[in-house]
Amino acid sequence: MFDTSRHRQGARKAADFLSIYQQGFVRVAACRPTCRIADPAFNLEATLALAREGSDAGVALMVFPELGLSGYSIDDLFLQRALLDEVERGLLDLVSASCDLHPVLLVGAPLRREGRLYNCAVAVHRGRILGVVPKGHLPNYREFYEKRWFASGRDVRGEISVGGDPVPFGMDLLFQADDVDGLIFHIEICEDVWAPAPPSDFAALAGALILTNLSASNIVVGKADTRRRLCELQSGRCWAAYIYSAAGYGESTTDLAWDGQACIYELGAQIAETPRFSVDSQMVVADIDVERLQLERMRTGTFNEAAIANGMPDRRFRRVSFHLDPPLGNLGLRRHIDRFPFVPDDPARLDQDCYEAFNIQVSGLARRLEATGIAKICIGVSGGLDSTHALIVAAKAFDLLGRPRTDILGFTMPGFATSARTKLNAHALMSGLGVTAEEIDIKPLANQMLADLQHPFAMGQPVYDTTFENVQAGLRTDLLFRAANQRNALVLGTGNMSELALGWCTYGVGDQMSHYNVNGSLPKTLIQHLIRWTASNRLFDTNVTDVLLDVLGTTISPELIPQASEGESQSTEGKIGPYELHDFWIYYFTRFGLPPSKIAFLALHAWQDVGAGSWPPGFPEEQKRAYELGAIRAWLEVFLRRFFANQFKRSALPNGPKVTTGGSLSPRGDWRMPSDAPGQVWIDELRRNVPEGLDAVGEDLATQASTPVATEAKPIVR
Numbered sequence: 206m207f208d209t210s211r212h213r214q215g216a217r218k219a220a221d222f223l224s225i226y227q228q229g230f231v232r233v234a235a236c237r238p239t240c241r242i243a244d245p246a247f248n249l250e251a252t253l254a255l256a257r258e259g260s261d262a263g264v265a266l267m268v269f270p271e272l273g274l275s276g277y278s279i280d281d282l283f284l285q286r287a288l289l290d291e292v293e294r295g296l297l298d299l300v301s302a303s304c305d306l307h308p309v310l311l312v313g314a315p316l317r318r319e320g321r322l323y324n325c326a327v328a329v330h331r332g333r334i335l336g337v338v339p340k341g342h343l344p345n346y347r348e349f350y351e352k353r354w355f356a357s358g359r360d361v362r363g364e365i366s367v368g369g370d371p372v373p374f375g376m377d378l379l380f381q382a383d384d385v386d387g388l389i390f391h392i393e394i395c396e397d398v399w400a401p402a403p404p405s406d407f408a409a410l411a412g413a414l415i416l417t418n419l420s421a422s423n424i425v426v427g428k429a430d431t432r433r434r435l436c437e438l439q440s441g442r443c444w445a446a447y448i449y450s451a452a453g454y455g456e457s458t459t460d461l462a463w464d465g466q467a468c469i470y471e472l473g474a475q476i477a478e479t480p481r482f483s484v485d486s487q488m489v490v491a492d493i494d495v496e497r498l499q500l501e502r503m504r505t506g507t508f509n510e511a512a513i514a515n516g517m518p519d520r521r522f523r524r525v526s527f528h529l530d531p532p533l534g535n536l537g538l539r540r541h542i543d544r545f546p547f548v549p550d551d552p553a554r555l556d557q558d559c560y561e562a563f564n565i566q567v568s569g570l571a572r573r574l575e576a577t578g579i580a581k582i583c584i585g586v587s588g589g590l591d592s593t594h595a596l597i598v599a600a601k602a603f604d605l606l607g608r609p610r611t612d613i614l615g616f617t618m619p620g621f622a623t624s625a626r627t628k629l630n631a632h633a634l635m636s637g638l639g640v641t642a643e644e645i646d647i648k649p650l651a652n653q654m655l656a657d658l659q660h661p662f663a664m665g666q667p668v669y670d671t672t673f674e675n676v677q678a679g680l681r682t683d684l685l686f687r688a689a690n691q692r693n694a695l696v697l698g699t700g701n702m703s704e705l706a707l708g709w710c711t712y713g714v715g716d717q718m719s720h721y722n723v724n725g726s727l728p729k730t731l732i733q734h735l736i737r738w739t740a741s742n743r744l745f746d747t748n749v750t751d752v753l754l755d756v757l758g759t760t761i762s763p764e765l766i767p768q769a770s771e772g773e774s775q776s777t778e779g780k781i782g783p784y785e786l787h788d789f790w791i792y793y794f795t796r797f798g799l800p801p802s803k804i805a806f807l808a809l810h811a812w813q814d815v816g817a818g819s820w821p822p823g824f825p826e827e828q829k830r831a832y833e834l835g836a837i838r839a840w841l842e843v844f845l846r847r848f849f850a851n852q853f854k855r856s857a858l859p860n861g862p863k864v865t866t867g868g869s870l871s872p873r874g875d876w877r878m879p880s881d882a883p884g885q886v887w888i889d890e891l892r893r894n895v896p897e898g899l900d901a902v903g904e905d906l907a908t909q910a911s912t913p914v915a916t917e918a919k920p921i922v923r
C-alpha cells in the first residue's frame with residue numbers, strides 16, 4: 206500500500222535539501238534600473254519593475270543605485286522643494302508597493318532632516334522603512350560637488366521622519382533577519398568605499414556578512430576595473446559579500462558619461478556582474494554562501510583580532526531586525542560551481558595554477574636536495590600517473606640545480622599484476638628523460654614472504670586479500686629505502702592527497718612513506734591535469750610527451766591483484782569511487798568545513814548535467830560524466846567512512862610542500878585531526894538531510910539548475 210505520510214516526509218526532506226535558504230545561502234540582486242533625471246515617478250516604476258522580478262526569483266535583498274529615485278546628476282535641482290517632495294511621495298509609494306514583495310529593497314533618495322539634506326539609502330521591506338543610512342564621505346573633487354548640496358551623515362545617529370513616521374537614521378545601522386541565519390547586512394554609499402577605512406570595515410567586524418554599496422559612478426577609461434578591485438578587496442579583507450550597484454543610462458551626459466556597473470562579490474571573488482553601457486534596466490542575481498563566510502571568519506583568528514584592535518565595533522552599531530519569511534523549496538542555485546574545485550574551468554586561471562603547482566613541487570624538492578647535500582633520489586616508476594608526475598618534477602628539479610638526471614635512480618618493479626602497458630611506459634619514460642633505469646622483479650621476494658606468512662596464495666590458492674596487496678607495495682618501498690641507503694639517495698614519495706584522504710595507500714612499509722613527497726598536497730584530478738599541462742606546454746621532448754599522453758589514457762590502478770583476463774587492470778575508481786567526486790568532497794570538507802548535506806547539494810548542481818556549465822579546457826570528451834543524487838550520496842558516505850578511518854595515515858606523513866589552499870592533509874601543512882575520531886556525526890547528518898533520490902519532489906531539477914553567472918567564486922587565498 207502507498208504510504209502517504211512517508212511520501213510526504215520524503216517530499217519535505219527533498220524540498221528542504223533543495224532550498225538555498227535551508228542550505229545557508231542568501232539570494233541577492235544588484236540592480237541598475239534605467240533612469241530619468243529629476244523624474245521620481247519614472248524612476249519609481251523602473252525600480253518596481255525590477256523589484257517584482259527579483260521577488261518572483263526568490264531574492265532576499267536588492268541593491269539599487271545611489272540617489273536612484275531622483276537621479277544622481279541633477280546638480281542644484283537637489284535644492285528644489287518640488288523635487289524633494291516628489292521624491293518622498295515616490296518613496297512612500299514604493300513602501301506601499303513593497304507589501305506584496307519578498308525582498309528588502311535598498312533605494313537611494315535625497316532626504317531632509319533638521320534643515321539639512323542627506324544623500325541616503327533607504328531600506329524598505331514589506332510596507333515598512335527599516336531604516337535610513339546617510340552617506341559619510343561626500344566627494345568634492347574634480348567632477349564631484351556633493352558638499353554643495355549634502356551634509357555628511359558621519360556623526361549623526363537618531364531618527365528621521367519619512368512621511369510623518371520616525372525611522373532609525375544613521376551610519377551605525379545593521380539590518381538582520383530574525384528567520385534567516387546569516388542575513389545581516391550593512392549599507393554604504395559610493396565614495397564611502399573609496400576612502401581609507403570604509404564604514405563597511407567596521408560593519409563587518411560588528412557582524413555584517415553582506416556589505417552593500419549604492420553608487421553613482423561616472424565612467425572614465427579604466428574605472429570599471431578599479432571598481433572591481435575595490436569590491437574584490439573589500440569582500441576579501443572583510444570575509445564578506447559585497448554588492449555594488451552604480452547608476453547608468455539616463456543619468457545626465459551634460460559633462461559626464463555612465464556605464465551602469467552592478468556586481469556581486471564574495472570572499473574576494475566576483476560571482477556576478479551586469480553588462481555595462483546598456484540602455485535597458487539590468488539586474489544580476491546570485492546566491493551568497495553566508496554559511497561559508499561565517500565558517501571562514503571562525504577559522505581565521507585574524508578576523509576577531511581585528512575586531513579587538515578596533516574596539517569591538519559591534520558595541521557601536523544598532524541592529525534593526527526584520528522577518529524575511531523566505532520562499533522555500535527548490536529555487537535552483539544562482540552560482541557557478543566548478544566540477545573540479547582544484548582544476549578551474551577558466552583557461553587563464555588554470556594555466557596560472559598549473560604553473561604555480563608545478564614550480565612549487567620542483568622548488569620544494571630542489572631545496573631539500575640542496576639542503577641535505579644528498580646527490581641522488583630513488584623513485585619507484587610504475588607507469589601510472591603519480592610516479593610519472595613525481596618523476597617529471599624530479600627531472601625539472603635536477604635541471605634547476607644543474608645536476609645530471611642520471612642521478613635520478615628509477616626502479617620499475619613488476620609484481621603479480623603489472624601490465625605490459627604500464628611497464629613499457631615506465632621504461633619509455635625513464636629512457637626518454639635520461640634517468641638511470643633499473644628493473645627488479647618483486648615476485649620472488651613476494652612469494653617468499655607470502656610463504657613465510659603461510660598465506661593461501663603460496664599454497665596455490667587465488668586469494669588476493671589486503672595482505673597479498675600490501676606485501677607487494679611494502680616490498681617495493683623496502684627495496685627503495687635500502688637502495689637509498691646503499692646509494693646515498695633520498696626516496697621520493699609519489700602518493701597524492703586524494704589517496705591520503707581515502708587511506709588508499711599502504712601504511713609505513715608501503716607507498717605512504719618516503720623521505721620527501723612532492724605529490725602529498727596534490728589531489729588526483731590536479732595531477733591528471735598537470736600531466737596534461739606539461740604535455741600541452743611541451744615541457745619535455747616529443748618522446749616523453751607521447752608517453753605522458755599514454756599514461757593519461759591508462760586506467761588508474763594499483764596493479765596489485767591479477768585480473769581474470771589479459772589487458773584488464775584492477776580499477777581503483779571501480780572500488781573506491783570516482784576521484785572527481787572525492788576531490789570535490791575534500792575541497793569543501795577540509796577547506797571550508799561544510800556539512801555533508803551541503804556538499805551533496807553543491808555536487809548535485811555541479812555534476813547533475815554533463816551539458817551544463819563549462820569543463821576545464823582540454824578535458825577529454827569521452828571522460829565527461831554526470832552523477833545523480835543517489836550516486837552522490839553513496840560516494841560521499843564512502844568518503845566519510847574512509848576519511849575518518851584513515852587519519853592515522855595522515856598523522857604520520859613525510860615532509861613535502863603544501864601546494865593548494867584547499868589541499869594539504871599534512872598535520873603540519875593544514876589538517877589536524879585525532880586518529881581515533883568517529884565519523885558517525887557526519888554520516889548521520891548526510892543520511893538525515895540528503896534524500897536518496899529526488900522522485901519525491903516531483904519537480905524537474907534540471908529546470909531549476911544552477912545558473913552560471915560568472916566563473917567559480919574562488920575565495921581570496923589565505
Ligand SMILES: Nc1ncnc2c1ncn2[C@@H]1O[C@H](COP(=O)(O)OP(=O)(O)OC[C@H]2O[C@@H]([n+]3cccc(C(=O)O)c3)[C@H](O)[C@@H]2O)[C@@H](O)[C@H]1O
Pocket residue numbers: 671674675678704708709710711712713715716762763764765777850853880881
Ligand atoms: N586508527 C588506527 N591507528 C593505527 N593503526 C591503525 C588504525 N586503523 C587501522 N590501523 C592498522 O593499519 C593497518 C591497515 O592499514 P594498511 O596496512 O595501510 O592497509 P589497508 O589500509 O587495509 O590497505 C591498503 C589499501 O590501499 C590500497 N593501495 C595500496 C597501495 C597503493 C595503492 C594505490 O593505488 O595507490 C592502493 C590497497 O589496494 C589496499 O586496499 C591494519 O594493520 C590496522 O591494524
Ligand SMILES: Nc1ncnc2c1ncn2[C@@H]1O[C@H](COP(=O)(O)OP(=O)(O)OP(=O)(O)O)[C@@H](O)[C@H]1O
Pocket residue numbers: 584585586587588589590591592593616617618619620623681699700716760761762763764
Ligand atoms: N610496478 C611498479 N614499479 C615500481 N614502482 C611501483 C610499481 N607499482 C607501484 N609502484 C610504486 O608505488 C606507488 C604507488 O602505486 P600507485 O599504483 O598508487 O601509483 P601510480 O601507479 O604511480 O599511479 P596510479 O595510482 O595513478 O595508477 C607508485 O607511484 C610507485 O612509486
Ligand SMILES: NC(=O)CC[C@H](N)C(=O)O
Pocket residue numbers: 271344349394395396397399420421422423
Ligand atoms: N557618487 C560618488 O560618491 C562617486 C565617487 C566615486 N569615487 C566614483 O566615481 O565612483
